Amino acid sequence: MKDISKQYELFLSYYNGELTGNERAAFEKEMEENEELKEAFSDFTLLLRTLKDKESLEMRREFKSLLEKRRKNNTSWIRSIFLNPWSAAAAALFVLIIAVYFLYINLFNDEGSQDQRIMAETTSIDWNHPDFQVLPEYTELLKIEYRSVGFMLLSPHDSLVMHKGEEMKFSWKPSKKKLMIDILDHQGNTVISTDEPVSGPYFQPLILEPGAYLFRIRDHEESLHWGIFFCVP
Amino acid sequence: MQQYTETEIINGLKTMDRDILQYIVEEYYPSVYYFVRNNRGREEDAEDIFQDTMVVIFDKIRDGDFDLKCSLKTFIYAVSRNIWLKRLIYSSRRKQRLFSETDDFMVEECPSAAELDEDEKKFLFQRNFLKLNEVCRMILELFLEQKSYQYISDRFDLGGVQSARKKKYRCLQSLIRFIKNDPEYKRMIQL
Numbered sequence: 001m002k003d004i005s006k007q008y009e010l011f012l013s014y015y016n017g018e019l020t021g022n023e024r025a026a027f028e029k030e031m032e033e034n035e036e037l038k039e040a041f042s043d044f045t046l047l048l049r050t051l052k053d054k055e056s057l058e059m060r061r062e063f064k065s066l067l068e069k070r071r072k073n074n075t076s077w078i079r080s081i082f083l084n085p086w087s088a089a090a091a092a093l094f095v096l097i098i099a100v101y102f103l104y105i106n107l108f109n110d111e112g113s114q115d116q117r118i119m120a121e122t123t124s125i126d127w128n129h130p131d132f133q134v135l136p137e138y139t140e141l142l143k144i145e146y147r148s149v150g151f152m153l154l155s156p157h158d159s160l161v162m163h164k165g166e167e168m169k170f171s172w173k174p175s176k177k178k179l180m181i182d183i184l185d186h187q188g189n190t191v192i193s194t195d196e197p198v199s200g201p202y203f204q205p206l207i208l209e210p211g212a213y214l215f216r217i218r219d220h221e222e223s224l225h226w227g228i229f230f231c232v233p
Numbered sequence: 234m235q236q237y238t239e240t241e242i243i244n245g246l247k248t249m250d251r252d253i254l255q256y257i258v259e260e261y262y263p264s265v266y267y268f269v270r271n272n273r274g275r276e277e278d279a280e281d282i283f284q285d286t287m288v289v290i291f292d293k294i295r296d297g298d299f300d301l302k303c304s305l306k307t308f309i310y311a312v313s314r315n316i317w318l319k320r321l322i323y324s325s326r327r328k329q330r331l332f333s334e335t336d337d338f339m340v341e342e343c344p345s346a347a348e349l350d351e352d353e354k355k356f357l358f359q360r361n362f363l364k365l366n367e368v369c370r371m372i373l374e375l376f377l378e379q380k381s382y383q384y385i386s387d388r389f390d391l392g393g394v395q396s397a398r399k400k401k402y403r404c405l406q407s408l409i410r411f412i413k414n415d416p417e418y419k420r421m422i423q424l
Contacts, residue, residue: 008409009402016379043354047412050358052377055249059291060284060359062249066258067280 007037011044151217151225161230168204168229172217175200179224184214206231234259239305246287247294257287261306265313274317285356286312292352319353323420357418361411369404376401 013019014027031038051057154169155162162168170181178197181204182190191208197219208231217225237245237256245253262283269279289312293299301308362370368389375385386397412418 008405012405046354047358048377050355051362051373054374055295056288056292056355057359057362059246059249060288061363062251062254063258063284063287064280064363066254067262067283070258070262071276071280 007040008044011041014041015045015048151227153215153227153229155229160228161232162206163232164206164208164210166206168206169201170204170215170217171201172225173200180218180220182216182218183208184216186212239301242305243294243299246291257309258283261309264306264310268310268314269317272317272321278317281356281360282313282317284360285316285352288356288359289316289352316356320417320420353417353421357412357415357421361415362408364411365404365408369407372397372401372404373408 010027014024019027031041151172152170154171155166172179176199178199180197181192181194181202183192183204185191191213192204194202210231210233212228212230215227215229216223234256235252237253242253242257244250246257262279265283265286266276266279269282270276274282286309290299290309303311362373365373372385372389375388382394382397382401385391385401386393389397389400391397391400
C-alpha cells in the first residue's frame with residue numbers, strides 16, 4: 001500500500017473529471033511512469049469505492065454498535081458494584097475473607113497433608129462426568145494455541161485429560177531439531193525427563209500417579225514451550 | 234434467546250435483521266473474543282476482527298459467493314482467526330516463521346488467509362470512516378453520490394457552495410488523518 005494522503009485532492013479532481021485536458025493528460029502520463037503514484041491512486045479509488053458501498057458500511061456499523069452495547073452491559077455490573085459504597089464495602093469484605101481463608105490454609109497446613117489432600121481430591125473426581133468432557137471448540141482452541149507456537153501434545157482422547165498407561169505424543173516443527181522434554185508435578189519436581197535431546201515426534205507412556213502435571217519442551221539454554229495436562233486413574 | 238437455523242441467519246444477514254445480528258453476536262462472538270485475547274489481542278481488536286469477519290461474510294453472501302463447507306460457527310471462527318493471525322504475522326517476523334512452519338495444521342476447507350488480502354484495505358477504510366462524526370460521514374456520502382455542493386450546503390445549512398466545499402475538504406482530511414494514524418495503515422505502508 002502507498003501513501004494516499006499526499007495527492008488526494010489531485011486524485012479526487014481526476015476521479016471527478018474536474019481536470020482540464022492538459023492536466024488530465026499530464027496526470028495520466030505521470031501515472032504510467034510512476035508505479036508508486038499508480039498504486040496510490042488505485043488505493044484511493046478503492047477508498048472511494050469502499051465509502052460508496054453503503055450496505056457493507058451499514059453492516060459494520062450495526063455490528064460495531066451491538067458489540068459496544070454488549071461490552072457496556074458486561075462491564076456495567078462490575079462498575080455498579082464500585083459506584084455503590086455499600087456494595088463496594090461488601091465486595092472488599094468478601095475479598096478479605098477469601099484472602100484470609102487461603103492464607104490460613106497456606107500457613108497452617110503442612111506440605112505433607114497438602115499433598116495428600118491434592119491426591120485425594122484428584123483421585124476422588126469422577127473424570128467421566130459430563131462436566132469434564134472437553135467441548136470440541138475448546139479442544140480446537142487448545143490445538144490452535146499449540147499450532148501458533150509450533151509445539152503439540154496429542155493425547156488419545158484429544159483432550160487435556162489422559163488416563164494412566166496411555167501414550168502421549170509430543171511433536172514440534174522442524175521435527176529433526178532435537179529437544180528435551182520434562183514432565184513436572186504440581187510442586188515443580190521433574191518426574192519424567194528425556195535427559196538427552198530427542199527428535200520429534202516423541203512418545204511417552206503415562207506412568208504417573210493421578211494429578212495435574214506440567215510439560216516443558218526445552219533445549220540446553222531455554223524453555224521453548226510449557227503446557228498442562230491431567231492424569232486420571 | 235430464540236434459536237435460528239443457519240439458513241435463517243444467512244437470510245437475516247442479507248436483510249440486516251437486527252434480531253439475527255444480535256443473535257450472531259451472542260452466539261459467535263465469544264469464541265472470536267477468547268481467541269484474540271489469548272493471542273495477544275485486546276478487546277477492541279476482537280471487536281474489530283469480528284466486524285471485519287462479518288463484512289467478509291456479508292459481501293460474500295451479497296455477491297453470491299458464499300459457499301459454506303463447514304458450520305457457520307467454524308466459518309466465522311476460521312475467518313476471524315486468519316485475519317488476526319495475519320496481523321500478528323505482519324507485526325512480527327518471528328511469528329511469521331513459526332506460522333509458516335505450522336501451516337499444515339490450518340483448517341483447509343475454510344477460507345485461507347490469502348483470500349483476505351484484498352479486504353485488508355477495505356477494513357482499514359471502513360473502520361476509519363466510522364470514526365468520523367455523523368455530519369462528515371453524511372457529507373462525504375452525498376459527495377460520493379455526486380450531489381451538488383449547493384445541495385450539501387442546503388441540507389446542512391452551511392451557508393453556500395464555498396463553505397460546503399471547505400467542509401467536504403475538512404471531512405476528507407479528517408478521514409485521511411484517521412487512516413494515517415491507524416497502526417494497520419503504518420504496517421501496510423511498510424510492506
